[in-house]
Amino acid sequence: PMEVDLDKLPSGTSDPDKLAKMNALLSQFTEDQMNRYESFRRSGFQKSNMKKLLASITGSQKISMPTTIVVSGIAKMFVGEVIETARIVMSERKDSGPIRPCHIREAYRRLKLEGKIPKRSVPRLFR
């Protein structure tokens, strides 16, 4: 069976209006933005690794492909939210350079307040 990377396929190609908007946006990109956008499109969790993780969490070996795909997509977007928020924290603090754990922690705290983090039934004691 063919192994196709879903992220490589352009999103919304069936909608001409969406496609036009996307092209308009992409044509405005600087080279740096384009590189980063390409990295974003190509990046993702490996299906095999996600399957292993899901299997270990559920205790079941039978993890369907659609489940793996959905969780991978959700997790990727979640990572994006954390990083985006961390960048906002950095700009507020006028910090430059690489993202540091303190930025991530503050981002995590804000996302928690926004209700974007699923609540644990058993709370973590140390973080």
Next chain:
Amino acid sequence: VMSSYWPFGLTGCLSVGQEMLLPRISKRNKTPLPETVALVEDIVVEYITDLVHKAENVASKRGKLLTEDFLYLIRKDMRKLHRSTELLSMNEELKQARKAFDVNEETLVVTNE
């Protein structure tokens, strides 16, 4: 469409060593701090774990875990919901395309004999 563009650099190539998921978060494609990577990995694994446990609770009456359970959990998050349904329909399209391809292959083999 606009929501799928992240203004910040994220290079995520995740590989697993046991339960490790290692995203590489880069600003202008430089190497990220390892302690930042470790923390994000920690957070993501916890996120996925809690998400799955919640989905299992939703699915508990039925028994088997379905994608609908996850879609239910993210129902209020429009970006995640749209992206998830998009991924699922793309996967379905590919499945159908592969099936059609296999059928065509068989037809070719038969006519060549």
